[in-house]
Amino acid sequence: MSSQHDHDARERDVSGDVGSTDAERSAREWWAGIVEPGDSTAHALVSTLGASRALDLVSAGATAAEIAEALLATTGAGAGEITNLVDLISTGLQRWEGRTGSAHNDSARRAADRCGARFLIPGDAEWPASIDDLGEHAPLGLWVRGQLDVLPDPSVAIVGSRNSTGYGEHVTVEIASGLAARGIGIVSGAAYGIDGHAHRAALASRGATVALLAGGVDRPYPRGHSELIERIAADGAVVSEVPCGATPTKWRFLQRNRLISALASATVVVEAGWRSGSLNTAAHAATLGRPLAAVPGPVTSPTSAGCHRLLREHDAICVTTADEVAELAGVGGDAELLQPLRSATETRVLDAMSSRRPRTIDDIAARSGLDHDSVRACLGELDVLGDARHTPNGWIMS
Structure with missing residues (x-):
């Protein structure tokens, strides 16, 4: 695992609750880049041990048996479950092996910054x-x-x-x-x-x-x-x-x-x-x-x-x-209904149109008393809604 994760781990150790939250978010970002969507084994590790601790174990090269023991110690489950856990975790480690040492997380963060994306985790106010x-x-x-x-x-x-x-x-x-x-x-x-x-x-x-x-x-x-x-x-x-x-x-x-x-x-x-x-x-x-x-x-x-x-x-x-x-x-x-099906502008534009004879934007603007830009934008919306269509001779109600 890269030095970025090591830095996050050190930050968690010295900065208290806020640092822990930041480290958990950072670790979940790493996990999102390591596993494919819907990976139930990764979800079990993260939800039980916490994303940061689970990532520390995986990145440190812990064996499936060691990770299973950590899970059992946290949940208090019986030792009889360890065989199934070891098998599941071992398979998971094999799936994740090719990605745990990559630098994809850093490039993903840079790409997110460029497009204005942010990473939500459970517990965030915006989390659905x-x-x-x-x-x-x-x-x-x-x-x-x-x-x-x-x-x-x-x-x-x-x-x-x-x-x-x-x-x-x-x-x-x-x-x-x-x-x-x-x-x-x-x-x-x-x-x-x-x-x-x-x-x-x-x-x-x-x-x-x-x-x-x-x-x-x-x-x-x-x-x-x-x-x-x-x-x-x-x-x-x-x-x-x-x-x-x-x-x-x-x-x-x-x-x-x-x-x-x-x-x-x-x-x-x-x-x-x-x-x-x-x-x-x-x-x-x-x-x-x-x-x-x-x-x-x-x-x-x-x-x-x-x-x-x-x-x-x-x-x-x-x-x-x-x-x-x-x-x-x-x-x-x-x-x-929580809002009108038609806005005032839509109503005026439709009132100015005909279902039999196409009319130009100039004609519709004059009849509706609206400016050309408003009429043009409204006609585009009405076209999407299927209430108006454009013909070679102008606009007509559908």
Whole structure:
């Protein structure tokens, strides 16, 4: 282990409670760079011994038996459990061996500083308590860009196919914007297709949204959503449990899905193929006991086959509107709206438009009494929400 960790250990010895907190945070950063997401063995060591002491043992070359004895001494468990513990820890040490001597932690910290990310650990004011429901598979810490505490309770995870159809995108926007109007947060994975439309609809409706990434928060993925992810970081939060600089892998995507389901009060799958990764998120939600819903689609559409599978085989609840999803998340219907579905500007712009004849921005501005910039920005939001569309001759109501 590098001299940085040795420095942290010395700091812990001489600086009392504050130093201990700093050392624990630093050690959890190291662990986040050593282990893959969802490592239950690492979680057991850290939660029982403390991240700093567990890291001291591993970096000092302690054997699996020595670490197991430390665990038993701390928990007071019977000596009969030591064989199983030694086997688990030995396997864990083999997994972590190639990373414990790396200098990746320092580069991750520098990358985090450059992008304005910070590392949250359990006990921090901004730490989402719902994540702890993952138990032994809970993250050791979370890298965050933005403000995670803007996400309200309840929040809903909206996930689905990357190869979404116009139908799925329309339903996603309707549900996400309706939930945002009710003050319900939107959680998703920033992927192409359904995820991206859920985030955009939440932003356009001035709602709170959080994106969970499979790679570092300093590396927007997919690259085509870089601008969207920057907007989410500015108005909500972008979150990952892997350090800055880490690349997304298939395993990390699957593990990222457990965070999406844990962070949300309920999960809705809008469109999903028979083997869609969204079904993995749905499985995590079901395991956690979170409400799970699916949107039905055309029976001939392969992009809805996974949703129909959830409805038929996994007791998912059928939902078709924002009202139904809000009820699933524990919020009532229209009487419980926390903010208007339409802003004053949106109302004026729509009043100035026609559903039969396209009108130019100049014409809409004159009819609404608004300036051109406000009209142009509002039309962009209405386009995302599916209430207006641009034609070669101007803008028309959808």
